[in-house]
Amino acid sequence: MGRRSTSSTKSGKFMNPTDQARKEARKRELKKNKKQRMMVRAAVLKMKDPRQIIRDMEKLDEMEFNPVQQPLLNEKVLRDKRKKLRETFERIVRLYERENPETYKELRKLELDYETKRGQLSLYFDSVKVCWKLHDRGQWQKQHSTATAPMGVANPSQMGAVSQPNMKTKDQVYEAFMREMEGLL
Structure with missing residues (x-):
């Protein structure tokens, strides 16, 4: 918005003194409202x-990276909520950067800790998912290996196949996951 004289209109014509006063009053009012x-x-x-915002983001992460239970919310909803919380946190951090540098440093450290925990949680979630995929594939192979076994061999372990290791149940994996999360906090 460019500055224009209060004594003339957009086209450059001279304004009535009452209109000039009204224009100046409006300009002052807008400035006051902005402030x-x-x-x-x-x-x-x-x-x-800000600590509550970080806790809320951690709750969203726990929902998203829970290897046992599917998230209650859609992936897009989780992403949007996290984005909104992160933007609010960033605005708070910028405010404290100007007004209180000590709190600013503390909040940046808090954010760094959150990002580290989130990375560990994501890594754990990915590794559990890979483990389950391998386990499921192993179960599928175990079911279909007897059907494709050569004649006279009823047990695939007799052919020299390696037996599957004892895999944990989903409840055991979830309990281990929650113990690991408590250790991170």
Whole structure:
């Protein structure tokens, strides 16, 4: 928005003195409203707890990276919620960067810890999924190996096939997962 004289219109014609006064009053009002909006936004951000935002993001991660149970929310919904929480956290961090550098450093450290935990959780989730895929593939091979066994050999282990290791149940995997998560917190 460019600055324009309050004594003329857009086309350059001279304005009535009452219109000039009205235009100047509106300009002052808009400036005051803008300042108030900025103050309200800053106050709202100061009221929000950044640690609670991090905890909310951790809950979303636990829902998304739970190897036993499918997330209750759609993947897109989880992504949007995380994006919104992250944006709010970033706004709070920028506010504290200007006003309180000590708190800013603390929040950046908190964010770094969260990202580390999230990376570990994601890695654990991926490894459990790979393990389950291998386990499922092993079960499929075990079921179909007797059908394709050569004549006279009823047991595939007699052919020299390696027996499958004892795999944990989903409940055991979930319990181990939750113990691991408690250890990270």
